[in-house]
Amino acid sequence: xxxxxxxxxxxxxxxxxxxxxxxxxxxxxxxxxxxxxxxxxxxxxxxxxxxxxxxxxxxxxxxxxxxxxxxxxxxxxxxxxxxxxxxxxxxxxxxxxxxx
Numbered sequence: 001x002x003x004x005x006x007x008x009x010x011x012x013x014x015x016x017x018x019x020x021x022x023x024x025x026x027x028x029x030x031x032x033x034x035x036x037x038x039x040x041x042x043x044x045x046x047x048x049x050x051x052x053x054x055x056x057x058x059x060x061x062x063x064x065x066x067x068x069x070x071x072x073x074x075x076x077x078x079x080x081x082x083x084x085x086x087x088x089x090x091x092x093x094x095x096x097x098x099x100x
Contacts, residue, residue: 042072 008024010016025041032039059069080092 005013007016008021010018010021029039029041059072064072076095079095081095082089082092084090
């Protein structure tokens with residue numbers, strides 16, 4: 001699996017640890033800081049809700065303002081993805097759960 005799944009994906013890949021992702025985030029924030037780039041980080045824990053619960057519901061349930069929810073929607077609206085299978089990319093498909 002480690003040859004197929006990108007190195008930044010650590011969940012359920014033998015030999016990988018989420019600590020690697022924490023290190024990556026720390027490094028990105030340090031580089032941005034050293035370059036004087038204002039940076040923020042948003043993390044939404046969707047344990048047991050991934051692919052099942054509408055994101056609007058989750059964000060509203062946690063009291064995020066409509067304005068903030070609107071900004072997050074812009075990041076994920078009309079998201080398309082592709083899969084790399086045997087070295088070739090499939091046709092783009094719309095992402096409707098998980099990250100939209």
